Amino acid sequence: MSDSTATANSAVAEARHEHPSYQRHHFESVAQQFDATNFAMWLFLLTEIMFFGGLFASYLIMRNWYYPAFVEGSHQLKIGWGTANTAVLIVSSFTMAMSVWSAQMRRKGALLLFLGLTFLLGVTFLGIKYIEWHEKWVKHHVPGFHWSEQSFLDPQSDPEVYTEYHDKPLAPDMAQKTQEYFFLYFAMTGMHALHMVIGVGLLVYLFIRARTGAYTNGHFTFVENFGLYWHFVDIIWIFLFPLLYLISRY
Amino acid sequence: MSAATIVTLPDQSTARIPKMNFLTKENGLLSWLLTGDHKRIATLYLISITFFFFIGGSLAALIRLELLTPQTSLMAADTYNKVFSMHGLIMVFFFLVPSVPATIGNFVIPMMVGAKDLALPKINLLSWYLYIIAGGMMIYTMASGGVDTGWTFTTPLSTHYLNTNVVSAALAVFVAGFSSIFTGLNFIVTIHKMRCPGMTWFRLPLFVWSTYAASLLMVLGTPVLAITLTLVGLERIFHIGVFDPAFGGDPLLFQHLFWFYSHPAVYIMILPGMAVISEVVSTFSRKRVFGYTAVAFSSVAIAVFAFFVWAHHMFIMGISNYSALIFSLLTMLVAVPSAIKIFNWTFTMYKGSITFETPMLYAIGFMGLFTIGGLTGVFLGSTGTDIHLTETYFIVAHFHFVMVGGMLMAFLSGIHFWWPKWTGRMYPEKISQLAALTTFIGFNFTFFPQFILGMLGMPRRYAAYPPEFQALNVFSTAGASILGVGYLLPILYLTWSLKYGAVAGDNPWQATGLEWQTQSPPLTENFVEIPIMDHEAYDYDWLEKQNPARQQEKEVA
Numbered sequence A: 001m002s003d004s005t006a007t008a009n010s011a012v013a014e015a016r017h018e019h020p021s022y023q024r025h026h027f028e029s030v031a032q033q034f035d036a037t038n039f040a041m042w043l044f045l046l047t048e049i050m051f052f053g054g055l056f057a058s059y060l061i062m063r064n065w066y067y068p069a070f071v072e073g074s075h076q077l078k079i080g081w082g083t084a085n086t087a088v089l090i091v092s093s094f095t096m097a098m099s100v101w102s103a104q105m106r107r108k109g110a111l112l113l114f115l116g117l118t119f120l121l122g123v124t125f126l127g128i129k130y131i132e133w134h135e136k137w138v139k140h141h142v143p144g145f146h147w148s149e150q151s152f153l154d155p156q157s158d159p160e161v162y163t164e165y166h167d168k169p170l171a172p173d174m175a176q177k178t179q180e181y182f183f184l185y186f187a188m189t190g191m192h193a194l195h196m197v198i199g200v201g202l203l204v205y206l207f208i209r210a211r212t213g214a215y216t217n218g219h220f221t222f223v224e225n226f227g228l229y230w231h232f233v234d235i236i237w238i239f240l241f242p243l244l245y246l247i248s249r250y
Numbered sequence B: 001m002s003a004a005t006i007v008t009l010p011d012q013s014t015a016r017i018p019k020m021n022f023l024t025k026e027n028g029l030l031s032w033l034l035t036g037d038h039k040r041i042a043t044l045y046l047i048s049i050t051f052f053f054f055i056g057g058s059l060a061a062l063i064r065l066e067l068l069t070p071q072t073s074l075m076a077a078d079t080y081n082k083v084f085s086m087h088g089l090i091m092v093f094f095f096l097v098p099s100v101p102a103t104i105g106n107f108v109i110p111m112m113v114g115a116k117d118l119a120l121p122k123i124n125l126l127s128w129y130l131y132i133i134a135g136g137m138m139i140y141t142m143a144s145g146g147v148d149t150g151w152t153f154t155t156p157l158s159t160h161y162l163n164t165n166v167v168s169a170a171l172a173v174f175v176a177g178f179s180s181i182f183t184g185l186n187f188i189v190t191i192h193k194m195r196c197p198g199m200t201w202f203r204l205p206l207f208v209w210s211t212y213a214a215s216l217l218m219v220l221g222t223p224v225l226a227i228t229l230t231l232v233g234l235e236r237i238f239h240i241g242v243f244d245p246a247f248g249g250d251p252l253l254f255q256h257l258f259w260f261y262s263h264p265a266v267y268i269m270i271l272p273g274m275a276v277i278s279e280v281v282s283t284f285s286r287k288r289v290f291g292y293t294a295v296a297f298s299s300v301a302i303a304v305f306a307f308f309v310w311a312h313h314m315f316i317m318g319i320s321n322y323s324a325l326i327f328s329l330l331t332m333l334v335a336v337p338s339a340i341k342i343f344n345w346t347f348t349m350y351k352g353s354i355t356f357e358t359p360m361l362y363a364i365g366f367m368g369l370f371t372i373g374g375l376t377g378v379f380l381g382s383t384g385t386d387i388h389l390t391e392t393y394f395i396v397a398h399f400h401f402v403m404v405g406g407m408l409m410a411f412l413s414g415i416h417f418w419w420p421k422w423t424g425r426m427y428p429e430k431i432s433q434l435a436a437l438t439t440f441i442g443f444n445f446t447f448f449p450q451f452i453l454g455m456l457g458m459p460r461r462y463a464a465y466p467p468e469f470q471a472l473n474v475f476s477t478a479g480a481s482i483l484g485v486g487y488l489l490p491i492l493y494l495t496w497s498l499k500y501g502a503v504a505g506d507n508p509w510q511a512t513g514l515e516w517q518t519q520s521p522p523l524t525e526n527f528v529e530i531p532i533m534d535h536e537a538y539d540y541d542w543l544e545k546q547n548p549a550r551q552q553e554k555e556v557a
Helices: A001-014 A030-065 A067-075 A078-106 A108-138 A159-165 A172-211 A221-246 B029-033 B036-064 B077-098 B099-112 B121-143 B157-161 B166-193 B206-238 B251-285 B292-306 B320-348 B356-381 B384-387 B392-423 B430-454 B467-500 B542-554
Strands: none
Touching: A001 B157, A001 B384, A030 A221, A030 B029, A030 B206, A030 B251, A067 A159, A067 A172, A067 B542, A078 A108, A078 A221, A078 B077, A078 B392, A108 A172, A172 A221, A172 B206, B029 B036, B036 B099, B036 B121, B036 B392, B036 B467, B077 B121, B077 B166, B077 B206, B077 B251, B077 B392, B099 B121, B099 B166, B099 B206, B099 B251, B121 B166, B121 B356, B157 B166, B157 B206, B166 B206, B206 B251, B206 B292, B206 B356, B251 B292, B251 B356, B251 B392, B292 B320, B320 B356, B320 B384, B356 B392, B356 B430, B392 B430
16 A cells, blocks of 8 residues: 555656756657757758759759850859858857857856857858849849840950959850859859848847847757757858859969 | 458447547647647648548549540640649649658657657648648649649740749749658657657567658658759749750759659658558558568668669650669669568468458558559669650559559558547448458559550540540549549548447557557557557567456456
C-alpha cells in the first residue's frame, strides 16, 4: 500500500516537474528541443544550397559557352564596391557570431549591441547593392528593361571601363549574349539580396524580442539558428563575389 | 475468399470510442485551423488531397470521354490540351506527392517512433497552409483559362509560345514545392531526433525507412524545381533568361534542371507507397518482413539512384550518345532495389498465415501492377526501345501503372489499414473488398490497352487519333468508368463508417507497430507515457506474449 502511494506521489511529482517555460510540450528535454531545431536549420540550409545550385549550374554552363561575353560583362562590375560588400558581410558574420556568444553568456547589453551592429551592416550591404544596381540601370545594362549593347559593341564608348581593361569589341551575336551574363547577375545577386532582406527583417524581430530578455534566459536556440542562416547567406556571397566580379579580372 | 480473418474487435455491446481523443480534445473550427497536432493536420491534409484527387479525377474522366471517338467531338483541341495539363499538374503536385507522406505519414510517423508529435508542429501546419494557398492558385489558374504546357512546363513552349496562365501555374507548383520541403524536413528531423528509448534505427518499422528516403528526395530535389520554375517565370515576364535560344539560352538546360527534380519526384511518389505495403504485407501474413535490412537499405538505395537517372527523359532531345548510354545503365540499376522489395514482400507472404482483408487486397494489387509498371520502365530505360516508345501511349500506360496502379493502390491500402486507428471505427469489410476488386479490374481495363496503343504508335497529348485505334480506346474509356466507381465507393462507405462502423478497439489487426499499442483514436499526446521499445519491429511473438498479460490485467480489474 505504502509502496503504491509512494509510486503515485512520485508520478504526481513527475507530472508537476517544472520544465522551463520555453520547452515545448512534445519534447522530452531542452537538449532534445535544441538538437531537433538546430538539425532542422541545417537541413533547411541544405535545401537552400540546392536552390542556389540551380543558378550556379546555369552560370557555369553559360559562362563556358559565351566566355568572351561573360568576361566583358564582368568588367562592368566595380571591384571596389564588391570588395567593400564582402568586407561588410564578413564583419557582419563576426558580429552575428558575437550575438550568439552574448546570448549564450546571457549578456543582454552585448546581445543588443551586436544584433544592432549586424542589422546596420546588413542594411549597409543592401545600400551598396542598390548603388551598384542603380549604376547598371544608368548604363543600360538591365536586360529586359533598360538594355543596350553599346558598351560591348564599342568598348571605347565606355571610357571608364575601357581605360582599365582595353576590351576588344565583341561580334554582334556575342555582344547580345552579355544579356545572359547580366540576367544571371541580377538573378543571383537578386536572390541573395532577397535572403538579406529576410535576414534584416528577422534581425529587427530578434532585436525587439532580445530587449525583453527572451534570449538571455538560457534559451538562445532562435539566435543560434538565425546565426546559421546569416552565415549561410554570407557564404553564398563569398561564392558570388569571385564568380561575378573577380574571375575575369586578368 | 476464405472466412479466415485476423480481425479482433472488442465486444460491440460494451465497446465505446474513448471519450478523450485527439478528435474530441477541442472543438470549433479554430481549434483545427490553428492546431499543432500532427494527427489533426493529417486529417486536414486528407480532406484537402481528396478534394484535389476528385478534381484531377474529373479531368481524367473528360480526357477519356474525349478519346472515345477519333475526332475532337467533346471539346476543341486546345481545350483538350488544357484538360490533360491540369490533370497532370493537379494529380502530380496536389495528390501524388503529398498523398501518403502528408496524410498517413503525418498521422503515423510520430507514433511509430514513439514521439508525442513531429519535431516542428508549427512548420507542419505551415506546410498545410502552403498547400492550400498553392491549391487556391491552381484553381485560380484553372478558372481563369487554364494552362496547356503539359505538367512539364517545357520551354520555350511555356516561356514564349503560349498565352495561358503559365506564371500562376508555376507559382502554384513553387509554393506546393515548399509545402513538400517542409513536410520532408520535419520527417527527417523527427526520425533522427524524436525516437523513443530503445527505438534504434533497425527497430524502426519499414514505413519509417521508406518515408525517410522519400523525405531526403523532397529536401534535396524540390529546391531545384523551385529555382527552375522561378527562372521560367522570370523568362516569361521579362522575356530574357537562360532557357530561350533566341538570347543564347538553352532549352535542354531546362530539361536537365526540371528532370533533376522531377525524376526523383517519381520516387517521392512511390517510396511512401512502398512504405505502406511493407506494413500491410507483414501484418496480414503474420510474419516479420523478409530481409528487413535489405528492404530498409533498398529504400535508401532508390533515393540515391534516383538522383542519377534523370536524363532518361531526354534520350530523344539530343543529348550525347555516351551520356544516354550511362543514364540508360543507371536507370536499369534502379530496378534492382525495387525488385529487392518486391521479392522480399513475396517471401514475406511465403508460408505466412495470409488473410485477405481489404488493405491486403490493395497491397497484392500494388505488387502485381507495380511490377508491370516497373518492368516496362526498364523497356523505356533502354535507349533503343525508348526512341520507339517515348511520347506514345506506352509511356502513359507505364507511369499510370506505377502511379495509379502502384501509388494509388498503396494509398487506399494505407487508408483502410489505418482507418480504425484514425477514426476508432472499422470500415465495412465486404463492400470495401468489392471496391478493391473493382479498382483492380477497372484499372487494368483502362491502362492495359494503352500499352498496345503505344506499341502501335498512338502519340500522347492529342485530342484526335486515327480511327483504327478506336476499339482499344473504347475499351480504355469503359475501364475508366469502372475505375471511377472503384474510387467513389470508398468515399461513400468510409463516410458511412464514421458513424455506423464497428468500434475497432486498440489493435484490430493485431499489428505490432507502436501506433497500435495506444488507444484508437489516439490521445493528442499519442501515448499515456512515452513507450520503451524493447523488441524488434514486426515481432509477432512479442505481441502474443503481450496478450495474456492484458487478459490478466482485465481479469484483475
